[in-house]
Amino acid sequence: MNGDFILGHECAGVVEKTGAKVKDLNVGNRVALEPGCTCGVCEFCKTGHYNLCKDVEFLATPPYHGCLEQYIAYPVNMCFKLPDGMNTREGALVEPLAVGIHAARQGGVTLGSSVIILGAGYIGLVTLMACKAFGATDITVVDVLSKRLKYAEKLGATRVIDASRCDSVKEILNKRDGEGTDFVFETAGSAVTIAQTPILVKRGGTIVLVGMEAQNVIPYDFSKIMAKEATIKSVFRYRNIYPQAIQAIADGKIPVQEIVTHEFDFAKTAEAFDFVIDHKSEVIKAVIKIS
Ligand SMILES: NC(=O)c1ccc[n+]([C@@H]2O[C@H](COP(=O)([O-])OP(=O)(O)OC[C@H]3O[C@@H](n4cnc5c(N)ncnc54)[C@H](O)[C@@H]3O)[C@@H](O)[C@H]2O)c1
Ligand SMILES: [Zn+2]
Incomplete structure (x- = not known):
């Protein structure tokens, strides 16, 4: 592909708008996005091993752009609602936790x-x-x-x-x-x-x-x-993990936020990447806040 490419595949956010057929999510709900959308019809998808689907469209894997942007349109079946008391920062950390x-x-x-x-x-x-x-x-x-x-x-x-x-x-x-x-x-x-x-x-x-x-x-x-x-x-990514990972965080069984050492504003994204590369011994996990 040519031109700019958007990075990012670990994300969560707030629903801003829903499609006409969406029933289970409402504007204002907080959701974590599972970054791989798969075909749903191949042998691997049908047997529940959807992480092995060869037709996966994964965020930030060319030609599919990533999630480092203010808004993203995403299929509802890969949006997982976060329970009360769980914030979008924890929601974004569900992805690596799933691994x-x-x-x-x-x-x-x-x-x-x-x-x-x-x-x-x-x-x-x-x-x-x-x-x-x-x-x-x-x-x-x-x-x-x-x-x-x-x-x-x-x-x-x-x-x-x-x-x-x-x-x-x-x-x-x-x-x-x-x-x-x-x-x-x-x-x-x-x-x-x-x-x-x-x-x-x-x-x-x-x-x-x-x-x-x-x-x-x-x-x-x-x-x-x-x-x-x-x-x-x-291990290749994960499958069928998001609901249990979200529940484990919400129940306090997995304190996923404890390993976040740095937070950057969206406007400083490029700086954030440089900082993490240059300070490997200092940074455990950095997150980017999009407000
Ligand atoms: N299988 C998957 O689906 C999947 C998903 C995500 C990431 N990964 C892979 O997992 C790996 C880890 O990812 P990460 O984000 O934690 O990377 P990271 O670079 O932050 O962590 C790797 C750690 O290994 C340590 N290390 C290096 N040499 C070592 C040695 N000889 N003995 C002990 N420790 C040593 C480093 O100091 C570092 O802390 C990467 O290779 C990444 O590509 C795999
Ligand atoms: Zn498939």
Whole structure:
């Protein structure tokens, strides 16, 4: 496509106008928008795996513009009403949270699970919150940035490990009597951490790959996967998560707002992007306010 392109796919707002056939939403309602609209008729859509629909129209994925604009026209079936007491800032954070919930669900995290999360960026932290909400009781979070690890601690990680200061794999295995954990979530998107997953997973455990590494082919020890009879799962966005994610935030089970560190006005959008790129160790999550 040619010309300017609008970014943004995590958003919520207030209904300004509704189409003639819309019954369940009214002007003034607050809604979170799920950014992928799918065909509804293919095998994947019909079996509920709509995140795998090849005809998806996803916000800010060319040729479809994103949501960084004052108004957006959007199909009602992908607008999710926010309950009383839940604000549009929390509504916008439903999108990344849905990735974390989908990851925990894909893995099958349950009451008493032990978990390692490699990477404590926003995706790692929402995965932590989702694992906790699903009942995990032993959660180790690894990163190389201390501020992010502090947030992981604040959000209830059992232990955090700074991989810039130690051999993180050795440290984790020491702390867990040589055994890994039931679940290992890779959310750093680095070849280094992806290669650590077969070492860190417990026998019979599950690895969930969430991070996206730019390098397509990376070395990976499959002999460990075989010997441990480990399962590898992957995550592509999410499906059928928005209603439960919204309810979990509204009920206070997932304090998604706690990881917002910076807020910018819409007029300063370009500055916001530059700031986040230049201050990676400081920013956990920044939001843009459109009033
Ligand atoms: N699968 C999906 O559908 C999906 C959806 C959204 C994002 N993602 C991917 O998830 C990943 C994380 O996204 P994000 O927004 O949290 O990014 P981010 O860059 O904020 O977080 C990545 C974190 O990994 C840490 N890290 C880097 N090297 C490390 C190492 N060796 N050991 C431990 N930690 C290390 C970084 O310090 C950083 O905090 C990205 O690759 C992104 O593309 C995937
Ligand atoms: Zn489809």
